[in-house]
Amino acid sequence: MSKGTPNTRTFNGDTKDVVQMEDAAKHLPRVSSDHEKQVQESRPLDVDPVFSLREQRKIIHKVDKRLVYVLGLMYCVSLMDRVNLPNAAISGMNVNLDMNKRIRYHVKSTVRLVFFITYTPFQPSATILTRKFGPRLFLPGLCVAWGAVMVGFGFVHKWITLIPLRLFLGLLEAGYSPGYVYLLSAWYARYDQQRRSSLFYLLSLAAAGASGILAYGMSKTDGLAGHAGWRWIFIMYGIITMMLSVLGYSLVVDFPGRCKQKKHWGFLTDDEIDFIMASQANNIRGHWKRAFTSATLIEFGGIGGIAGSLMFRTRDVPKYHLAVYLSLAFNFLIVILVCINTVFFRYENKKADRGGKVLEGDVNFRYTI
Structure with a gap:
């Protein structure tokens, strides 16, 4: 996952949250493009100077519980x-x-x-x-x-x-x-x-x-x-x-920026919230x-x-033949549409890997499949 400085024009419309995201992201190093690609295809966690990978997983699990x-x-x-x-x-x-x-x-x-x-x-x-x-x-x-x-x-x-x-x-x-x-x-x-x-x-x-x-x-x-x-x-x-x-x-809990301001007891520390907000950099x-x-x-x-x-x-x-047949037909249509989308997104990702296209205005962006 890339941890470059977020594009403030394309976040969530809340200027205060964007500024906090930028501040939180500053303590994270810029990683190589090869590492970015590897992480995008596998794990969302990054090498962090404050938290180890194990500590990062614990932070994510804290969020899961709440x-x-x-x-x-x-x-x-x-x-x-x-x-x-x-x-x-x-x-x-x-x-x-x-x-x-x-x-x-x-x-x-x-x-x-x-x-x-x-x-x-x-x-x-x-x-x-x-x-x-x-x-x-x-x-x-x-x-x-x-x-x-x-x-x-x-x-x-x-x-x-x-x-x-x-x-x-x-x-x-x-x-x-x-x-x-x-x-x-x-x-x-x-x-x-x-x-x-x-x-x-x-x-x-x-x-x-x-x-x-x-x-x-x-x-x-x-x-x-x-x-x-x-x-x-x-x-x-x-x-x-x-x-x-x-x-x-x-x-x-509230959104990350507001959560940091309001101090939810027993949840995350300021540093842990900074990590969450920084890891959101590619999510903006x-x-x-x-x-x-x-x-x-x-x-x-x-x-x-x-x-x-x-x-x-x-x-x-009691057999509802019409409803059963229509349900089967629509489920078959879902399978077809998922296959089409999967092929399309893979094609777009490969095209972006070759440098032939920039997805969503970000050179590091790839569709999740």
Whole structure:
């Protein structure tokens, strides 16, 4: 990783942070281009006059404990809250709210897909709000708010009330994914960030698997305090979500520059924060570009959620042939697109290695594959 002086015009729009990044980077030596290439292709850690490689890894692990684990738990809960509707439906919600007596397909599909009407368009603005209010306040704040909405689902008596609640839930959850991606990009170099992002997607699979099991257990509280089991699914998940938001507020840290100013007790020393900010030198270019690109990708995922709500039709029970075939086709398309991107990025990197092209306005930049 190169530790040259960052380009202040292409960082994250915060002049104070840029100045701090420059000051932190001054104590790091300029390494050779051969070493830069080697590190870009393998490890993100550099020879540092203050910290050994082992100490650098310990610093990164400290950041992991305060960011990846806590944000990952909150992300799991957000996914579980999002898919609680079908769990509650098979636990008696459809019967209690007379949803089975109406036009089944249209009512149930509408309740499912309205979530994405607000979830999809508000993704890009979340990165701006995360920067303005700070991730330590903004992300747990979203978490406690959608937890309260989840509790509200447990006291619904008409199916039509589900629609505004789902719209509000989509609006709140829209800010979380772009927010945590932006925060991770501020703390980790690109080569570290991709591993943390993959962990979040693994957590999503675990959350999907655990959601049904937990919902089944909660549904067995049917009749407790006069509430049906499906109501307790929403109430308990909402309470758990709000409790995790308190943990998130206690442990999630702000952006590196602000963290150094505010002194988070028991986290990193000034020298350790300087190392993090200096290692971000090759991460400055395109900082906002990456943040908005991540939000846009999640936004398109929301569009896929709308399609998914319409694919699984009640009339196709129990095998859902149409939905299964379409899912297989789209997954095959993903494989093709990944292969195309991999070939393209390798070609661009090789072209840059030969000196035939400068990527992203930086001679040392290479695409991560």
